Amino acid sequence: MALSCKEVVELVTDYLEGALDAASAAEVQAHLALCEGCETYVQQMRDTAAALGGLDVDTLPGDVQEDLLAAFRAYHPRG
Numbered sequence: 001m002a003l004s005c006k007e008v009v010e011l012v013t014d015y016l017e018g019a020l021d022a023a024s025a026a027e028v029q030a031h032l033a034l035c036e037g038c039e040t041y042v043q044q045m046r047d048t049a050a051a052l053g054g055l056d057v058d059t060l061p062g063d064v065q066e067d068l069l070a071a072f073r074a075y076h077p078r079g
């Protein structure tokens with residue numbers, strides 16, 4: 001079963017940390033291959049995490065998280 005965009009967003013932190021099991025990671029990758037919005041979102045997450053020197057997005061300042069979510073919503077205007 002294909003993941004929804006919302007599910008990809010929920011999994012992206014674990015995905016970037018390599019914390020997903022192989023099957024889940026493969027599903028995320030399959031979604032990213034087909035969904036430009038999520039691919040861009042993941043790239044932004046990766047860039048942001050690299051800029052901060054870590055992948056712990058739970059500790060990102062709230063405004064950064066909101067910027068990322070706003071960018072994500074711009075690619076998914078219908079949610």
Ligand SMILES: [Zn+2]
Nearest residue numbers: 005035037038
């Ligand atoms: Zn998507």
